[in-house]
Amino acid sequence: MTMRLTTTDPTTEKDVETYEYHDDADLDRLLDRSADRFESWRDRPVTERQALVGSIADVLRENEDEYAELMTEEMGKPVSQARGEIQKCAWVCEFYAERAAEFLQDERVGVHPRARTKVSYEPLGPLVAVMPWNYPFWQVLRVAAPTLAAGNTMLLSHAPNVTGCAKAVERILDEAGFPEGVFTTLVVDTDAIHDAVADDRVAAATLTGSVRAGRAVAETAGNNLKPSVLELGGSDPFVVLADAPLDRACEVAAKARVNNNGQACIAAKRFIVHEDVYESFRDGLVREMESLTVGDPADEDTDVGPIARADLLDTLETQVRETVDAGATVLTGGEALDREGYFFEPTVLEDVPDDAPAACDELFGPVASLFRVGSEEEAMELANDTDYGLGASVWTEDLERGERLAGEFEAGAAFVNELVQSHPKLPFGGVKNSGYGRELAADGIREFTNKKTVWVSPADGLDG
Template identity: 80%
Template sequence: MQTVNPTTGEPIETYSEHDDETVENHVQRAADRFESWRDRPITERQALVASIADVLRENEEEYATLMTREMGKPIEQARAEIEKCAWVCEFYAERAAEFLQDERVGVHPQARTKVSYDPLGPLMAVMPWNYPFWQVLRVAAPTLAAGNTMILSHAPNVTGCAKAVEQVLADAGFPDGVFTTLLIDTETIHDVVADDRVAAATLTGSVGAGRAVAETAGRHLKPTVLELGGSDPFVVLDDAQLDRACEVAAQARVNNNGQACVASKRFIVVDDVYEEFRDGFVREMESLTVGDPTDEATDVGPISRADLLDTLETQVRETIDAGATVLTGGETLDRPGYFFEPTVLEDVPDGSPAACDELFGPVASLFRVEDEAEAIELANDSDYGLGASVWTQDLDRGERIAEAFEAGCTFVNEIVQSHPRLPFGGIKNSGYGRELAANGIREFTNEKTVWVSPSDGLDE
């Protein structure tokens, strides 16, 4: 496994994959540790989760620099990611016991009935590279607080981040075996998911990877949570505040160099304001500074890997060949590293990659529709269903449209985002299950019904 700096294309470090014996030892250690970790008072588990936040903040610049070096995230956004990780840890450190407390249910005057939430066991987590700390810790904080242990298989191009996260938890005081990182290939990932000692699996990544892990877990009757791709619509209505909508639209498309599952990708604009929005949006995209992500002035850094840049370039070229018009950008940059220009495409044909697929990079697709009804229809005409947003000054109208969107997360006058206090996840090819909030911590627990009746039975 080799990490490469996407800003320069130069190798950073090479890591050896774990051999079969090491994998076996790590899985057994996670299973053994679960037996004691599950019985540790939840207040102690919460305190350790809170300590993660302290370690993250103490070393914020180190971790942010590592992220930027391995996957090209602008340094300011990398710092923000570390802060968000600290926030989610603090959230579960405060609320885990509340979310997992027994729920009393009235069934009969003489019976004591409740629902309890018990941990399941070791969780296999397969995580992507685009938010290398957040993707891991948004799962780890609730999973570990609930009393499960966790085995991580991270994307190879952020192996340094994977090892850093493992060290963060060690420095926070977690016992050996509660959180384990495995450096393994795809075949071994499936072997671990299938292992009888592993209780459940979660994956954030592509649709293909999600289907494969879900199939393996399904054969062994193990619960899964999948957070897959997105092609989020950004709907602009005739009464939107256009200056703000244009500015936010550019941010929504290029945040994290355009490599975010919840990034707005399809910009659907009603006819009355289409041209004004189009012109303003193009100006905003053209104003962005592309360059070295370690430079504080950089808005857009590189695509994270050479093969991902090749895929993006192919998708854009096929869309143009199918009849789309390039309003700005459309090309790779002639410089070291894996850079692609901020791009806006117009007249995007049905069935082309920019209309149907997830483009992971700073490429926006513009669609002109006649009215609100057509906007909703086009927004929902996608195999994905992660997030969606609508922009309007009529809040009742916006809420009605948000409820009509076929997506797991819908927003009015806000960028689609994950928030520790709210459940996060999608439908259709964007996956299933929920992360964050109370929903996320309960996903990998046994919701157990407990019924206690008097020894002489219940009165009729």
């Protein structure tokens, strides 16, 4: 019997589209095609590969509204943010179209006067990429652009609820002129993903998602001695010191918590505030959260749309309820909305116990947790008291102090007086349970290459 999956609009709870899963024979055929295509794709000049990556940007910009509306329909992203995601995808493709050859050029290393020594960057082969639903175009293309420019091929296993977005990305690359098989969308279940990662035709794996999923893929890759990159969850601290620029900090704090409906790994989740400004920041954050418009994400005026799936809404409700039962106070929000769709109110919690879900777990929704501290030292200790280490920010008028504290965060990225974000020109990734390896910048294109040492000595030897 053919297995099928159906995507659901989280705003209306209505079915969007039904897709057939690839069966074992399909998977074998697609793996064969990807491996065969790699042999010719790797030999294409890097200038040709990067030009094709640049063509992706052209297709994205020409069809921005179509792709944004698809995102909004499948996972509930406010449409203005969805357009911003498409624009960012075009940007990362243009970045690698310009810089790929530079990042991949041989590096000459002086070792001996009579020897020619260098480091070259050569593609590994087919890459399995397991991607999440929350940024359904960006997460894929920030991996695909450098991976394909480097000469690898890519097999995408996307989250089931954004299968339409996955299919759209494949069509985009086809329209951009990529040969068939360089990029392939797999519609498969979890067991098939692990089969693909373990397959001899696959060279490496990358995953963006939960810690549980990351551990599973890393175990499969490790057991088969294949490199992997993991970008996992986060519980980012947002540290507000006594000399913080409060008006801007409150405004950015709300944006940092509810962007993408609060469903972002690098969202600020724990707001750690010095007691001297605690009440002022708390009241300002509550005002900002209460000013947000919750509603249909297809409406241009909507700030916060639905949670992406019913089960994710149930999980968020449980986490908030258990946190309140443990002693936390709800300052605003705290409930799912009694309406069609998977909506949750923008929420601010205070007096959060150290062992409550809102302190320990990653809450994937528009819920901010406030913590009062009495000193800079206490703030940093609490900021680092987490199993995660993706991003962090500190807010202060003293920039030298801010830069010093940025160096103390146990995180892959630290920002002073700014929203934590990814940028094509900067490496992105985490430490601890937030994963390992880096995406973007030069690091991202080199992650899935063989960094090969080449040593050429004269025939009569180095001393001849």
